[in-house]
Amino acid sequence: MRSNFKTFGTCLWLGAVLGMSGCSSLMMGKQYVFPKPxxxxxxxxxxxxxxxxxxxxxxxxxxxxxxxTPAPGANGFFDTPVHVGKELVLAYALSSGDKVCQVPFSFIPEPGAIYTLRAGSWTLPKQSFLFNQTVDQEYCGVQVIKSQNGVESVEPVQHLRMRPGLCVKFLKTGT
Structure with missing residues (x-):
């Protein structure tokens, strides 16, 4: 009887470990399929x-x-191959203390190009409704630099916003 209990306990533990190891992929949903070599x-x-x-x-x-899918990284860079000729949707985020910068955006990659993302933040004064004061409004953004055939250019990107609901959609800003 003790042997059966030990076997049951081992199977239960193994099932829990396997279930938890797959939990992150279940929580992340459908994974991005990277291009084949x-x-x-x-x-x-x-x-x-x-x-x-x-x-x-x-x-x-x-x-x-x-x-x-989290972008793979090594040697201090996120560096990932992506499909070309169709919309690529990315979400950049930077957490620093109690501040979080999140920028969802998209663009259409071209074959052989390298797209280097540069992110930054800035503040602009904004008139406050209370006491006629000016407060600093914080912003953050992402710039995409395309390198192809030795030529660098700023790639136009489409900034997106999320529309919550049963079907969460990424909408182009202004729509």
Whole structure:
């Protein structure tokens, strides 16, 4: 009887470990499928700083959020191959203390190009409703620099906003 209990306990423990190891992929939803080595691709790069996060967002056929994949990184950079010729949706985030900068955006990568992301933040004065004072409003953003055939240029990106609901959609700003 003790042997059966030990076997049951071992199976239960093993099942819990396997379930928990798959839990993160279940929570992340549909994963981004990276291009195969023989497929045309581009590269997205971002220098890693503490608190930096870059995610590749999966969008379903209904244009609803389907999941995300953390960008792989090594040697102080997020450096990942991506598909070309179709919209790539990324979410950049930087957490610093109690401040969080999150920028969802998209663009269409071209074959062989390297897209280096540069992020920054700034403040602008804004008139306060209370006591006729001016307060600093904080902003953050991402710039995409495309390098292709030895030529660098600023890539136009589409900034996105999330529309919550049963189907979370990433909408172009202004819509």
């Amino acid at each position: 023989e497929e045309p691709s581009a590269t997205v790069r971002l220098q890693y700083t503490p608190g930096t996060n870059l995610r590749l967002i999966s969008i379903g056929e209904d244009r609803c959020y389907a999941g995300y």
